[in-house]
Amino acid sequence: MESALTARDRVGVQDFVLLENFTSEAAFIENLRKRFKENLIYTYIGSVLVSVNPYKELEIYSKQNMERYRGVSFYEVSPHLYAIADNSYRSLRTERKDQCILISGESGAGKTEATKKILQYYAVTCPASQQVETVKDRLLQSNPVLEAFGNAKTLRNDNSSRFGKYMDVQFDYRGAPVGGHILNYLLEKSRVVHQNHGERNFHIFYQVLEGGEEDLLRRLGLEKNPQQYHYLVKGHCARVSSINDKNEWKIMRRALSVIGFSDSEVEDLLSVVASVLHLGNVQFAVDEQGNAQVTTENQIKYLARLLAVEGSVLRDALTHKKIIAKGEELVSPLNLDQAAYARDALAKAIYGRTFSWLVNKEEKFPAWRSTTVLGLLDIYGFEVFQHNSFEQFCINYCNEKLQQLFIELTLKSEQEEYESEGIAWEPVQYFNNKIICDLVEEKFKGIISILDEECLRPGDATDTTFLEKLEETVKNHPHFLTHKLADQKTRKSLGREEFRLSHYAGDVTYSVAGFLDKNNDLLFRNLKETMCNSENPIINQCFDRTELTDKKRPETAATQFKNSLSKLMEILMSKEPSYIRCMKPNDAKQADRFDEVLIRHQVKYLGLMENLRVRRAGFAYRRKYEVFLQRYKSLCPETWPTWDGRPHDGVALLVKHLGYKPEEYKMGRTKIFIRFPKTLFATEDALEVKKQSLATKMQATWRGFYRRKKFLTMKRSGFPEHSLVTVLSGVSTGMKDLTQCKIFVLFSAITIQSWWRGTLERRKAAKRKWAVETIRRFIKGFIYRNHPRCPENEYFLDYIRYSFLMNLKRNLPKNVLDKSWPNPPPSLSEASQLLRQLCLQNMVWSYCKRISPEWKQQLEQKVVASEIFKGKKDNYPQSVPRLFINTRLGKEEIHTKVLQALENEALKYAVPVVKYDRRGYKARARQLLLTQSAAIVVEESRIKQRIDYTNLTGISVSSLSDNLFVLHVHCEDNKQKGDVVLQSDHVIETLTKTAILADKINNVNINQGSIKFAVGQGKEGIIDFISGSELLVAKAKNGHLTVVAPRLNSR
Ligand SMILES: Nc1ncnc2c1ncn2[C@@H]1O[C@H](COP(=O)(O)OP(=O)(O)OP(=O)(O)O)[C@@H](O)[C@H]1O
């Protein structure tokens, strides 16, 4: 900002806080307009960035521009997305604090573009390495895929995101991105089956048809023409000039490969996409009984193949409804409307769940190394249409929550800054929208609770009964109104099926039609069953069997949304936020058109005036003393050209010299706060004038210096007569005699020399005198150092304190293990002790704060491993630096039959092991699976032995470096075949996890020499352990199993 303060008259102000008339909406909009006209689309409100969509390519996103913003102070450069991005990144690195950037604004305002540009900025400016490049690629490439599946052409935006997105970018200690993580919110699923006039379905459908190779389309049973598909023709605009589906398809297809989709996974994914189109073409007719029958057999054939389900089962499921009442299954046929409803519900469920699957799949980056996180939130802005339904209700509720967070955090950070600067906080009047959030989300009394209650209520609950219930429960709420509750005048503007909420940003009228259906988001049980049996791996993962057995009713859409929002708020609250508020300049998507009415509407809906008011409630401008002094020091003789004292004192002198009145500014601990922009502008003007006079002075000084240098050179070279004549021609005018002239010059030179020498010596003497006094004061202080504070030791004690604290500042311990601490002088020993404690607490606190749940779990497991094995088993030290992995076998590596047999038992850990037969000691490859209640030995599709932890009597291992271990099993359990002898390449990890899960930490026996184990029916086997040069496991002549373990030098 400083750089452009001078340009304020030409292009308005770069920061709205500098608007003199900050309460005037007109002045605010005029400033935006002025800047927009000059292609200056970014303006700050303090640290919040306001962005106006230019609807044209601007030359401000080049690599050179990125470099301009890299590592540069926020206020030194003109407002830009990159400044926000860089500022967050630097806070993340220097303060090690998690950050988030919240991007909001209405549809088409440029949120997604802003997100992409920020990601590009990080991709270009963050440190790189081979692995990091892959992560960067994946982060960038996740966009085309998410956009293909989650974006669509709407009336407002040709590439409108129909879901909310929160993306975490994880950075390692070097500041390089090492991972990412995406959360999605409320995809607009209704678009899959219906689009308004002039709108399209999700891009992916058109991309497959337009870009897919012939061979692919044949496999998917698709035709190129979108008009053939009912789900694609509702909006009557399958083709749009601004969208090149073929090109987008290529980009999306390449992106899928970059983010790690194999060819077969792509095929599975596209099969799901195609199945939605085929579902849309499934038609019904009624038989004599009025029951629906499928008339489009061909579609069923395609669907059966693409979804990998039985065609007949799917056909039945589409025309029948299954319910379970009192444990009995009842199947009833559907009529025409119900069948069409079931078909559409299935299409929405398939697409919606696949979208979530896709988002989760993209999130699988290696993330454990990350230390700090930067989140980007690109979420739908406030929406007000002619007709507003359930979706707008959810979206606007989301915006209420974000506004609440925004106000809270902005106020909080203002207040915190005032407190930390020791300036009295002046309360700010603002509208707290908590009352509206409560109206929507409060338990029992809130709109969502009432909606859920109606959805769950037996009997004939309808949208109208829901509205009646609302009227009954919240009728007195000042932000709620219906036709019945309104007065005569307002009643005209409300339909009988509508309710109106007075949001923080304005009134929105919602039609209740469809609320119950959308909230229930119901999918008939037999359709769910059919999908659970699908052999398409994606569908199979999306429809979990537990849904069928789970007695609990699934959460309603609104409650799910409410819960996910509340989690999002927690995530955002734990981070330091930055804000980007996007606006669109016109509805026609045109460049250089600034529609004032539309802008005013958005300024209001984004709460920008409120934001400015909060920011300006106290002071318009604040800066660190060092920065302020550096800029304005030339305005005060005491601080110019250099100021050696404390910056605070320098600024105090400076503002006194400038004549600031007390009410115009406040001095904080590290910053000066200036209340009015006009004070700052006056100072800026003074600086401009000063610059001119400084320039003249500098010129004169330079000329003088230059002449003197020339003169000295001439003097040293013996005053050649001709040059003397030249130089002194002006001085010696009239002195025709050259000797007379020479004498005059020499005399002058000697006089100047002696005068100058005198000056130098006087300066030296003053310096010496000052030094002597300082030393004397110092010595005296040293002599009196142990006395109570008195004038004799005051200087010394202050100096010692100052130098100790400065030394401490430079040499603070870097981490909790660093025990160094500078020796304090006696007068500071107590303070030093307290500071040390504080510093330690602080480091511990910030370390603990940074520990992620996964890392905590890792550490806990490592502690258990240490308790069991430290100093007892030879290969324990090698295991210490290796991280324990969640599981060594993915679900895909375990046979589905085994997974099915485990049913509801969640798999906690799985590892490949070698099992030694109890008698012949033959080695066989097996898998060891750990669940919450048992250890299970598996051979491919068969469960060979299940050891419930209650039957596990102990675990034995040797003290040597081998990987063998024995699970001892309760002998009286007839189902058990005896103890199990296993070998795991990760024996410490495997046993630690087993011991924790089975609660047998104290039952792990570490044996020297040999281990005995039960072979079954009272028989016993023995394993002998000896040290040797290399690992050998073999049956010895004495019938024992002999294990030779290599010697390690670690113990
Ligand atoms: N900084 C920019 N420079 C040039 N064009 C832009 C910029 N920001 C946005 N646009 C244009 O505006 C269009 C809409 O932007 P974008 O998709 O980011 O809106 P959005 O806020 O994400 O909307 P929605 O809520 O519908 O997803 C873009 O497709 C692009 O053409």
Ligand SMILES: [Mg+2]
């Ligand atoms: Mg978007």
